[in-house]
Amino acid sequence: MAAVNAPRGMRDFLPADKARRERVLAVIRERYRAHGFDEIETPVMEEYARLHAGIGGDNEKLAFNILRRGLDADAIRHAADDPAKLTDLGLRYDLTVPLARFYATNRGELPTVFRSIQIAPVWRAERPQKGRYRQFMQCDIDIIGDASARAEAELIVASLDTLAALSLEGATVRINDRRALDAMLEAFGFGPEERPGVLITIDKLDKIGPGGVAAELRERGATAGAVDAFEGFLNGLSAAEAPARFGRDQIVAKLPGGIPDEIVDHLVGVGEAVAAARGGGEIPLQFDPFLVRGMGYYTGTIFELAHPSVSYSLGGGGRYDGMIGRFLGQDVPAVGFSIGFERIVDLVETAGAETAEAVVLVHDKDVPVAELLALKAALVAEGSRVRLEQRTRNLKGLLDRATADGYTAYASVAAGATRESLELRPLG
Numbered sequence: 001m002a003a004v005n006a007p008r009g010m011r012d013f014l015p016a017d018k019a020r021r022e023r024v025l026a027v028i029r030e031r032y033r034a035h036g037f038d039e040i041e042t043p044v045m046e047e048y049a050r051l052h053a054g055i056g057g058d059n060e061k062l063a064f065n066i067l068r069r070g071l072d073a074d075a076i077r078h079a080a081d082d083p084a085k086l087t088d089l090g091l092r093y094d095l096t097v098p099l100a101r102f103y104a105t106n107r108g109e110l111p112t113v114f115r116s117i118q119i120a121p122v123w124r125a126e127r128p129q130k131g132r133y134r135q136f137m138q139c140d141i142d143i144i145g146d147a148s149a150r151a152e153a154e155l156i157v158a159s160l161d162t163l164a165a166l167s168l169e170g171a172t173v174r175i176n177d178r179r180a181l182d183a184m185l186e187a188f189g190f191g192p193e194e195r196p197g198v199l200i201t202i203d204k205l206d207k208i209g210p211g212g213v214a215a216e217l218r219e220r221g222a223t224a225g226a227v228d229a230f231e232g233f234l235n236g237l238s239a240a241e242a243p244a245r246f247g248r249d250q251i252v253a254k255l256p257g258g259i260p261d262e263i264v265d266h267l268v269g270v271g272e273a274v275a276a277a278r279g280g281g282e283i284p285l286q287f288d289p290f291l292v293r294g295m296g297y298y299t300g301t302i303f304e305l306a307h308p309s310v311s312y313s314l315g316g317g318g319r320y321d322g323m324i325g326r327f328l329g330q331d332v333p334a335v336g337f338s339i340g341f342e343r344i345v346d347l348v349e350t351a352g353a354e355t356a357e358a359v360v361l362v363h364d365k366d367v368p369v370a371e372l373l374a375l376k377a378a379l380v381a382e383g384s385r386v387r388l389e390q391r392t393r394n395l396k397g398l399l400d401r402a403t404a405d406g407y408t409a410y411a412s413v414a415a416g417a418t419r420e421s422l423e424l425r426p427l428g
Contacts, residue, residue, distance in 0.1 A: 009126060009134030015405050021137075024166065024345050025119060028139050031165050032117045035158035037141050039117040042098040044091055048083075051090045055323055056097060057296040062124040064091040091123040095140045096297070096320065096336055103144050103334075104327035113145040115154075119341075133342065140317075142336035144324065149269030152301050152319070155337040156270070157277045159305060159315065160284060162339065166348050168307055171314070172284045175270065175303045176291035178318070180255060180263050184289065187256050188233070189226035198222060203292040210234035246271045246285040254289045270301065297323045301335065309347060315339040358385040359424060360402045363413035365390060371417065378419040403427045 006012050013021065029039065045066065052060050065087035071079075079085035092098050095118040103114065118140045126132050141158060143151040156173050163171045181202075185195050201216045208216070214231035218224070233256055242253040248268050255264075267287065275283045286306075293302045293316060302318035317337035325331035359379055363372055376386045387407065392398050399410060409424045 007134070009128035009132075011133065011135075019406050021345055024348055025137075025139075025341070027165050028162055028339065028341070029117065029119065031162040032139075032141055032158060035115075035141075035154065035161070037115040037117045037158070039119070040099075040102060041120070042092070042095070042102050042118070044121070044123075045089045046092055046098055046101060048087045048090050050101060050327075051093065051097060052084070053097075053326060055297040055326065056093060057294050059093040059124060062126060063093050064123050064125055066090060093124050094122055095120060095138050095338070096142070096323070099140070099142055099144075099336070100320075100323045100334070101327055103324055103332070107328070111145075113143065116140075116142045116144070118142075131343070137341040139339040139341045140336055141338075142334060144332060144334045146335075147321070147333035149266055149273055151333070151335045152270045152303070153273030153277060155317065155335060156274055156285070156303065159337050159339060163305070163307070163314070163344070166344065168309075168314075168344070168347060171305060171307045172286055173303050173305055174286050174288040174291050175267065175301065176288050177263050177267060177301050178293075178298050179300055180259055180267075180289065181292065183259050183263070184256055185226075187258050188229045189223055190230075191223065194220075194222055199292050202290050203294070205234075205290050210238060246283045246287060251287045254287055266301065293318055303337070305337075305339070307347070310343075312343070313340065314343055314347075356383050356385055357409055357424075358387075358407040360387050360389055360399070360407050360410040360427070361413050361422075362389050362391050362395070362398065362410055364415065367413055367415045367417070371415065372413065375413065375417065375419060375422065399427060 033039070048065060051063050054060070056063075065083060066089040067086060068088050071086070076086065099116060099118060103110065118138070120138065121135055122138050123135050126134055128134060141155055143154060160171055160173070163169070181199065182195065185198055190198050197220055198217060201213055201220065204216070205213050210231060213234065214227055217227045217230070237254060240253070243250040248264065251264050251267055271283050271285050274285060275281070278284075291302060291304060293304070297320040298318040299321045300319035302316070304316035305314045307314050315338050317335070319333070319335040321331055321333045324334055361372065361375060361379075372388055376388060379386045385407075387402065387405075389398055389402070391412075402410065407427055409426055411422045411424050413422070
């Protein structure tokens with residue numbers, strides 16, 4: 001017998017799981033909209049050339065590509081060594097590249113500063129494993145057309161508010177700037193051509209420590225004097241006690257000298273705006289000069305969402321001012337934040353009960369269909385969710401399944417029953 005499982009790295013969702021996911025998504029949508037963002041929709045496919053334009057980082061290697069229509073065997077053999085000749089479309093691997101194309105296409109109909117919501121599945125040819133899927137949901141908010149720190153602050157505040165609405169209070173945001181990273185590496189003496197590899201190693205700092213980073217950089221053949229200077233800086237940071245509160249002092253204490261003032265000023269401005277939005281007090285931001293994020297399109301501020309209950313990130317994003325210019329011919333400032341839905345949905349202890357009562361009508365076999373549908377219609381008109389189930393010998397199993405599916409009450413229905421005679425009993 002042929003296998004009947006879903007494709008590797010993809011999943012089916014049973015009714016209770018699907019309902020839970022939809023309730024979490026409803027909270028996310030509601031909070032995003034409360035902060036002034038508007039939802040859009042883009043196609044699941046984009047042109048091959050757009051998905052492989054060198055702006056998607058390693059994700060471009062994970063794209064699912066779609067074979068051109070009408071190719072015969074000879075054409076396929078002749079083009080076998082050139083994917084661009086075999087394919088003309090691909091499934092989107094994120095929502096940012098489609099958004100940039102969307103904005104370039106529809107700019108004339110959008111406001112000067114456009115705040116978008118995109119909540120949709122994406123596809124990557126990942127190696128399937130626990131927590132890593134080939135099809136998964138992304139929840140993005142982006143602001144296009146605003147180069148000021150206000151844009152980052154709006155995204156951060158909306159994202160933290162959304163987590164709080166899901167009872168995940170206490171989240172913090174690690175923040176850095178790709179320009180600061182580049183200036184730091186230049187200050188230590190790393191050449192432009194070796195910096196991408198250096199950043200890959202720096203991204204492992206939390207796992208292998210300063211000594212491990214220095215050792216790996218030497219193995220990579222990085223400039224020896226630059227590695228020595230960087231290792232000394234890392235060891236100095238480990239020994240020093242930086243200010244705990246996010247602000248200029250904390251940022252400057254964690255950076256070498258010579259970082260341009262405008263970069264520090266922008267980060268400080270983000271913190272001040274977040275503090276104002278939250279009514280003052282402690283700012284849930286932590287400056288991390290070694291936060292890298294791997295996407296090749298980031299040009300400025302980058303951030304990751306952290307929660308004390310887990311060791312991994314729950315989302316992140318950054319500024320990608322150069323991407324839209326690839327499609328439009330002129331640069332437009334843009335910044336986005338993505339919540340990791342697949343990680344968050346597993347952390348939410350309760351997705352919230354449905355507001356309407358959900359009723360199972362357990363009927364005898366001889367009840368006329370017209371009576372059943374009339375009873376169901378009456379309850380639906382009252383705002384209830386209603387399922388019809390014929391009585392079985394194993395009534396407990398039937399009711400347990402209904403409870404698992406989110407039903408809250410049941411009634412036994414015999415022939416001649418009316419809405420007034422129904423006795424609703426609680427489930428669970």
